[in-house]
Amino acid sequence: METTVEEKYQSPQIPNNLILTPEAQSFLLSSGKWASFLGILGFIFCGLFLLFALSVGTIMTKIAELQPGNPAAMMMAGMGGGLSVVYILLDLLYFFFALYLYQFAVKIKAAINFNDNFHLTAGLGKLKSFFKLWGIVTIVILALYAIGIICFIAFAASMASAMHG
Template sequence: MEEKKLQITGTDKSTLLETAKWGKFLGIVGFIMSGFIILAGIFMFGGTFDEVYPGFGGGIGVFYILISLLYIFPSLYLFRFSTQMKEGLESGDQERCTNAFNYLRRLFLFMGILTIVVLALYALVFLGIFLGGAMGGML
């Protein structure tokens, strides 16, 4: 059986280049947003919020910082996909394009696993609410 080779047409190349430009933009915005979330987390450690609810601001600050660190990974994968794809298409380097698609795969893998984890947490929360309501109804 004859092996078919994939070819990237001029339209495909321009579409991938435009995708890379938007991906780079979104990756940079993701880095900036992560920085803002880290700053918000740092500011939660003190100030009036901690005076009203002692100790609560620190917990929320740690949560914000952890979320921002989690948010950095998809931004990094998207940024690396974009830069590798642009460089690969402009220079005709197959290896760079392959690396770019590998970063895109990592992005989707990360987002898929994160989605499964969040859905599982939602299920646990709803189960806890249901069981708590059932237990409260028995009293």
Template structure:
């Protein structure tokens, strides 16, 4: 008979206080992810509406002389919404899988839930680094342009 390792026989054995915290956290993350999906939908609708409206309004493009189409500004919101979709999806998956893990006492679901939470924070962290880097580059270029 083959003996199982401690990792294979590990059961979800957390104190009730921690289980309560995880259940409450999954409830709030579910709520926030639903709000995130609603916000993404509104951003997409707003961006598309702005793109269409600016092209239909006579004289609605003050930058026409520069060759800039105002519909690009609306499409910018659509692109931001698409980037925002992934961390919201990870948060939604975390909350669903955490509820499932707590209800069924399933370690695989718990692992999957925390994997989604890790992915959520990893995406937000990388996105934050990219945005801060862009701000630094814009600041440096503005300083160089101001010195000329």
């Protein structure tokens, strides 16, 4: 069967008459309050973690100074700068989680309090961004786990063959 130009797929029309019941509005408002709390707490922890990230190099150096003959302590002192960079990048990632949650909270509370569809749409967009980021990070972590497992199996196989050969 041939497809003609008139038979092209068209996406179904979504009606614009969605109505939020008072119960749904209450759920969204409560979610907004919790998201606000978690977002602010996230910002606070980002600040504390940033302070730790900036001082981890100094901490590692001081540990090495306390144990001058310990080669492991000397190696830790050398890794302090790299560890600071990794921690700052992780902190930046965590900041975006907190930011998206907080933006969702602000917009969703405004939408419910002022009966405003624009803020409702923007708030749900921030919630979508939060879950999209969460999904991407989860995929990356799962991929790292898979690579780690493959590397462990390859290492174990090479050790087993070295023992027998």
